[in-house]
Amino acid sequence: MQERSEGMTAATEAFIAHRNLLFTVAYEMLGSAADAEDVLQETWLRWVGVDLDTVRDQRAYLVRITTRQALTRQRTLRRRKESYVGPWLPEPLLTAPDVAEDVELADSVSMAMMLVLETLQPTERAVFVLREVFDLSYDEIAEAVDKTPAAVRQIAHRARAHVAQRRPRGIVSAAETRDALGAFQRAVETGDLQRLLDILAPDVVLVGDGGGVARAALAPHVGAGAVAEVLGRIGQVVELQHAQVNGYPALIFRRDGQVDTVMAVRVDDGRITGLYAVRNPEKLSFMQRETTLSR
Incomplete structure (x- = not known):
């Protein structure tokens, strides 16, 4: 009983330590804060069932769970957007001042960039976000999106070219x-x-x-x-x-x-x-x- 309690404490501490990161991953993949919160709930339910002794890198493991849940949620979101009345825009966030201090992060969640990300296919969007924003390795991304590292490299190249054609002309201060x-x-x-x-x-x-x-x-x-x-x-x-x-x-x-x-x-x-x-x-x-x- 004590071992189970200690395991739950360790799982909770790890999840809390990475929670803001996981929310950011889910939000950049979905453009919806409410859906990102739902993804975090689903991530937590799966995380507490994991034997932490088998986890080499907790951050990468949690990002992998979050990515898979966000990709699943994308299907629901897509159906919702198809019946949406008028133009669809990402859900705005009142962000803390320190977000603006990380210029690359701020650019990646800006409304203009979020709209560019909307033009990517779900897997392309996941690969682009994980590689370009969070700097995960191709091997880590491959596990998250259930592709080979070689396929992920091709997807990343295609997504970068797509974004480069549509993104704002450089980061604006x-x-x-x-x-x-x-x-x-x-x-x-x-x-x-x-x-x-x-x-x-x-x-x-x-x-x-x-x-x-x-x-x-x-x-x-x-x-x-x-x-x-x-x-x-x-x-x-x-x-x-x-x-x-x-x-x-x-x-x-x-x-x-x-x-x-x-x-x-x-x-x-x-x-x-x-x-x-x-x-x-x-x-x-x-x-x-x-x-x-x-x-």
Whole structure:
């Protein structure tokens, strides 16, 4: 009985020590914080049944369980997205300040990059995340995705090329994002259309996610004029608040004190090229507290 108790304690300590890492892996694979939490529950249930004496590397073993559970969860998510009303955006996270200090981690969970990851097949996404973000060996990844190391190398090469074609043109600093966001906020709050047009790139895209619950356009708005027209009067009805979302500066729109919209931005060459507005209230629960991510 005592040995079992000691084993449970050791399993719990190991899981807690790696929990933030496991959540980050699951979130980057799924784009859904709620589903990532479910994956962690499933990981824990499998982890407590493992004989720890047979585990050489607890971190790698836990990542393997998490990856497999996330791949299984992907099938459920895909069916959900097929019936989703309007554009689907990743679930935003109110992130702790230390996430921004790890530039590569912040870039990997940014809304712009998460949308790029959405264009990968599930196994490609898992391989890319585990290799490029968490620096796992090809052998470790092969065990996690049930492929040979040679196959994983090919998948990794294909995924890197796919991401390189679609990702933002290099990592943008938090300071550059903050400056652009500040100019954007002032323009929205004052209703200054010209100032808004100055900060928006000519081909800017505004994507709104209401999920059929909150009001949002069923197709993206494209072009500075169209986007400015949508946002020009919004400052009169909502309060804009700065926040750290997915590792980068973002804005929270509050209506009557309640979170109404979370807006993340993509910045290229000092101008805003992408605006991602999450309005579906089912996706805003993780904006109530900071989430710690790690790798």
